[in-house]
Amino acid sequence: MSIPNNLKYSKDHEWISVEGDVATIGITAFAQGELGDIVYVDVETEGETLGQEEVFGTVEAVKTVSDLFMPISGEVVEFNTELEGEPELINTDPYGKGWIIKVKVEDVAQLEALLDAAAYGDLIEILQGTLTFLHRSFDFVDLMANLSGITIAYIIVIYYLQHKKTQ
DSSP states (O other), X not given: OOOOTTOEEOXXXXXXXEETTEEEEEEOHHHXXXXXXXXXXXXXXXXXEEOTTOEEEEEEEXXXXXXXXXXXXXXXXXXXXXXXXXXXXXXXXXXXXXXXXXXXXXXXXXXXGSBOHXXXXXXXXXXXXXXXXXXHHHHHXXXXXXXXXXXXXXXXXXXXXXXXXXX
């Protein structure tokens, strides 16, 4: 998975690129991969000034809707209108044509609190490890929940017979 070095990242999986006093914001390759096929992008905050970590819109995937959070404070000055007809650009080119908004930066110092590529990569590794653990745990729980009463009785009998032999 690519994590461009020239960008900053939020813990909410938004990326940000700053040129002058304008920042371009989108969601990361990891985020779009977790969401799946994106079918709709809703940003109704154009022209509004929002604080850091405020919701600026939503992305809708086939099975879920996810909020989009401001990585920095500023005025939303532009929405990528190409996403109205091609929301899948976020899936196919998240760091290029799939950008979502442009923001007039209010406080440049907020950029320092964002993650660089290495720190964001570490965050993804931790999340992937956690997701793998949870997936395995739920697979075990599903297995146990789906065992029939006969199978459980069989396991108990085998256990009893094995322990009786050892006594």
